[in-house]
Amino acid sequence: DVVMTQTPPSLSVAIGQSVSISCKSSQSLVASDKNTYLNWLLQSPGRSPKRLIYQVSKLDSGVPDRFSGSGSEKDFTLKISRVEAEDLGVYYCLQGTHLPYTFGAGTKLELK
């Protein structure tokens, strides 16, 4: 199974600060169709997870452009510019290239 190593496990931030979360996979996530199926999700406190980014860098509808995704092969990054209160929660990366699909362990974003 592909292991998704997500760091850091937690981040303490001030509103308006920018942060980055790393996700590294144990195998390349480039699929046979040349797409890279790496997603980022946010689970706000007490809520269901919500996908923010798919295929490394494509924002889902309604996701603010303060969020951006980058990376390739085995190394990926989620960046949040100018953190707002609504951004707090646990962020997960998810690879959908190889079966079984696997998640990172999560990064908890908290207020400083």
Place this chain on the structure above:
Amino acid sequence: EVQLVETGGGLVQPGRSLKLSCVASGFTFSSYWMYWIRQAPGKGLEWVSSINTDGGSTYYPDSVKGRFTISRDNAENTVYLQMNSLRSEDTATYYCAKDEHWGQGVMVTVSS
């Protein structure tokens, strides 16, 4: 507006069965793959199953393969998860998902 509503959770004894349902609305159900993902209390996310658009292809991780069966009824806009031979480690909130949309989740507790 996309809505995914899961039902069928509850308390069940080890070794028994339970069937979850997820009713979808707000999109052309028959055109999308559907997924089940679970989250044990206080833990991260685990992919449980996927089904393609016509139900002809299904996928599972080893942790549930042979015990869980995903199916769908495109006429009823519903995806199901039949869970047999339940174990204590299956205790979790089960989410139904389609791309960026997730349901509110349904709790399954396996305990004697």
